[in-house]
Amino acid sequence: xxxxxxxxxxxxxxxxxxxxxxxxxxxxxxxxxxxxxxxxxxxxxxxxxxxxxxxxxxxxxxxxxxxxxxxxxxxxxxxxxxxxxxxxxxxxxxxxxxxxxxxxxxxxxxxxxxxxxxxxxxxxxxxxxxxxxxxxxxxxxxxxxxxxxxxxxxxxxxxxxxxxxxxxxxxxxxxxxxxxxxxxxxxxxxxxxxxxxxxxxxxxxxxxxxxxxxxxxxxxxxxx
Amino acid sequence: xxxxxxxxxxxxxxxxxxxxxxxxxxxxxxxxxxxxxxxxxxxxxxxxxxxxxxxxxxxxxxxxxxxxxxxxxxxxxxxxxxxxxxxxxxxxxxxxxxxxxxxxxxxxxxxxxxxxxxxxxxxxxxxxxxxxxxxxxxxxxxxxxxxxxxxxxxxxxxxxxxxxxxxxxxxxxxxxxxxxxxxxxxxxxxxxxxxxxxxxxxxxxxxxxxxxxxxxxxxxxxxxxxxxxxxxxxxxxxxxxx
Numbered sequence: 001x002x003x004x005x006x007x008x009x010x011x012x013x014x015x016x017x018x019x020x021x022x023x024x025x026x027x028x029x030x031x032x033x034x035x036x037x038x039x040x041x042x043x044x045x046x047x048x049x050x051x052x053x054x055x056x057x058x059x060x061x062x063x064x065x066x067x068x069x070x071x072x073x074x075x076x077x078x079x080x081x082x083x084x085x086x087x088x089x090x091x092x093x094x095x096x097x098x099x100x101x102x103x104x105x106x107x108x109x110x111x112x113x114x115x116x117x118x119x120x121x122x123x124x125x126x127x128x129x130x131x132x133x134x135x136x137x138x139x140x141x142x143x144x145x146x147x148x149x150x151x152x153x154x155x156x157x158x159x160x161x162x163x164x165x166x167x168x169x170x171x172x173x174x175x176x177x178x179x180x181x182x183x184x185x186x187x188x189x190x191x192x193x194x195x196x197x198x199x200x201x202x203x204x205x206x207x208x209x210x211x212x213x214x215x216x217x218x219x220x221x222x223x224x
Numbered sequence: 225x226x227x228x229x230x231x232x233x234x235x236x237x238x239x240x241x242x243x244x245x246x247x248x249x250x251x252x253x254x255x256x257x258x259x260x261x262x263x264x265x266x267x268x269x270x271x272x273x274x275x276x277x278x279x280x281x282x283x284x285x286x287x288x289x290x291x292x293x294x295x296x297x298x299x300x301x302x303x304x305x306x307x308x309x310x311x312x313x314x315x316x317x318x319x320x321x322x323x324x325x326x327x328x329x330x331x332x333x334x335x336x337x338x339x340x341x342x343x344x345x346x347x348x349x350x351x352x353x354x355x356x357x358x359x360x361x362x363x364x365x366x367x368x369x370x371x372x373x374x375x376x377x378x379x380x381x382x383x384x385x386x387x388x389x390x391x392x393x394x395x396x397x398x399x400x401x402x403x404x405x406x407x408x409x410x411x412x413x414x415x416x417x418x419x420x421x422x423x424x425x426x427x428x429x430x431x432x433x434x435x436x437x438x439x440x441x442x443x444x445x446x447x448x449x450x451x452x453x454x455x456x457x458x459x460x461x462x463x464x465x466x
Contacts, residue, residue, distance in 0.1 A: 151367075169347045202381070209374070217367050
């Protein structure tokens, strides 16, 4: 109970920090937009090709943007040594980690909520009839991304060149999540407009496995 | 150290016997002919890699549980040796793939997952390079190492579900029932020699890491002694002047 309250207090702190300036959110949205625009110039896709390659493009944009977005989670706590204060606070170490995960989930979800309609308009891909299921896939993929992303940002925060190191650590690790998220989205964008059940189970499994591992190893992360 | 020389001689003999047997004793394979002989090195390299990475994961968990420096040193040594075996396996696989498949590389589940594993352990070493504080480096890299090892079966599952596949089926486990007896014997000699080399290199790498660790500890001790002696020197100088 105490841990939950601490999580929500810290989550509120993260939100207040971000919404005061909105710099992280703005940079992430713009960065993803650039990737979406570049895709057009690199491949010049027809509407059919956009439907086929769109899911891959969208997820690559989210993964790259996400790997940059989670970076300041722990790095900005170091400027005024506030990470030490958080460590000394009489709260479970997982509360700190989960608050940052929740905050990153919220920020990346907001970015996705802006980017998916923009993608749909730019590439003439209709989302009619699949919005609910698409949101489900996006949420499951994003949970996997921010869970491991936040853990790895705690790891890389103490390293030199951390801005470059985090994507290097995170992106190969997320390969199975990318395959699953893209495959599910492709099945949803296809003719049948159906969710691929196997990949959905895979996405849920990935989230559960790494959320549990993060919880089990959170004390060591806080100590590091 | 006394056992080091006989073990090295034994492994060297094994390599010689394995190499000779793979090239000259093992019978010619019916469809692939000479190129098939690379299997006597390719498959044992994967076995050696699996042993090395499993040792790395075990060491990571053991470090977090016990905080004994031995496990941190063993972790980095086995990760490095594992990468070496993985690189060897990837290269021999490509050398085999070009004449048989006509291509160097295909996005097959096993190839893809091995390549990702290689990338993950390279990242592990990079992470260790970029963290200065030794205790922090050991703990954070151990956490990353556990995550990376846990990711491996998931990568394999994802790439298997992904509808691509060209890699041949296993020869020993789950493969065809009948396999030439001489081939099998040669294979086991090669397996023993490659795993033996891996263990030798691992022991040497561990020793090097241990020496580095001890040298660092000595350096820190010397520095702290110098720091302690500085005020005393100043104090004596002050007394002399007065």
